[in-house]
Amino acid sequence: MPAHIETGPPGLDLDRLRDRLARHGLAEGPLAAEVIHGGKSNLTYLVRDGGRRFVVRRPPLGHVLATAHDMGREYRVMTALRDTGVPVPRTYHLCEDPDVVGAPFYVMEYVEGGQPPATPAIEADLVDVLARLHDVDPAAVGLADFGRPEGFLERQVKRWKRQLDASRSRDLPDIDHLFARLAGAVPKTQRHAIVHGDFKLGNTLIAGGQVRAVLDWEMSTLGDPLTDLALFLLYGDFAALDIAEPGEAGEHMPSAGLAGRYARGTGLDISRLGWYVALACFKLAVISEGIHFRYTQGLTVGDGFDEIGEHVAPLVTHGLQALESLED
Known part of the structure; x- marks a missing residue:
């Protein structure tokens, strides 16, 4: 050396x-x-x-x-x-x-571990970890002032719209329709908790079939825990959206089963989960558009950035469908 x-x-x-x-x-x-x-x-x-x-x-x-x-x-x-x-x-x-x-x-x-393909057992462990996170008392661990949980969902919708406007480089009309529908039907938060903000298999390290570390806490705050659950379930649906990445491939437990396991572990009502899934779609669409913008400006490091912009349209469509399912 x-x-x-x-x-x-x-x-x-x-x-x-x-x-x-x-x-x-x-x-x-x-x-x-x-x-x-x-x-x-x-x-x-x-x-x-x-x-x-x-x-x-x-x-x-x-x-x-x-x-x-x-x-x-x-x-x-x-x-x-x-x-x-x-x-x-x-x-x-x-x-x-x-x-x-x-x-x-x-x-x-540095934590030893990797990101193997999904299995029902790994996904069950992930949901249990998520439930444990949402059971932590923020004040007890010095995070009482980590966020402003009151009005969290309303601010999330507005925040991701601002992020979208800051990254616009092409015409995406349906994404504005998704924003309008989300803003017009914000549910009431049942519990304030520490939320990760991007909880998925790809943001953990797995060893021996168990979660060894949860990573990438840049979006964490105090807010509505169902936002974490919905985003996690959406990542599991990526294969169906034809935008799967490493860590989302594999054998998945049905979303309904994972949601039910989480509901039993937390006692939360998940009847309005479709709205949260739509918010997750909006959030990931905006993030993908931001990455696409950085890629077009030559400001990314590593591989795989050239295809991220193609994720936006299917995410928007899936979000609108999730909202429509609440009206059936």
């Missing part, structure tokens, strides 16, 4: 990172790093100092929207959940100084 490394992967200056981590006793000697591929938002790197491995997370290289890609939010919620029944990596350091690597970043534990 060279005695001195001047640069690393895109977005990670290893000299500056080494100096920062050395001051906090987290690394010794020169660093080597590589991008951990799979995510389409924040950048994740596996970093080695010769004897240890750890993970560094930072925002994307450009077109960073307000309220998105919040490193402090991810770091805080994982730190708070460390001693609960929710499996999360241990957190080591948060750097909010953008001069070190060009953006805020944090360092966390």
Whole structure:
């Protein structure tokens, strides 16, 4: 290994990172790093100092929207959940100084595991983990001020509309219709809880058929837990939408069975779940459009970005169908 490394992967200056981590006793000697591929938002790197491995997370290289890609939010919620029944990596350091690597970043534990194809047993474990998350008392883990749960759903609909408007680069008329229908039929929240914001198999590490770590907490907040459930179920339906990614393939438990398991574990009423599924479709459509915009501007790192824009239309259609099912 060279005695001195001047640069690393895109977005990670290893000299500056080494100096920062050395001051906090987290690394010794020169660093080597590589991008951990799979995510389409924040950048994740596996970093080695010769004897240890750890993970560094930072925002994307450009077109960073307000309220998105919040490193402090991810770091805080994982730190708070460390001693609960929710499996999360241990957190080591948060750097909010953008001069070190060009953006805020944090360092966390490297957890052994992977993302195998879905199985009914794995999905059942995921739903149980989700129910445990939603059972955590935010105040008991220091997260009472982590969000503003009152009016959460109304703000979610408006927020994703703002994100859409900030990423518009082509005509998508049906997405505005989906927004209007969501805004006109917001249900009442039954329980305020810590929500992950992007809960899916692809944002976990699995080993031995069990969930070892839940990752990617950038969208976490206090809000309506059924938003997490609906998004998780939507990811399971991706194969039917012909937009499946690694981690969504495999043998899936029927959505109704997963929803019923969650309802039994939490005691929540899921009769209006179709609205939440439609919101999940709107959210993923907006995120996909934002990634598509960054791709067209040459601001993405890694493979698979060229097809993300094709996900938007089927997500919008599925969302409208979910709303129509509530009217049957």
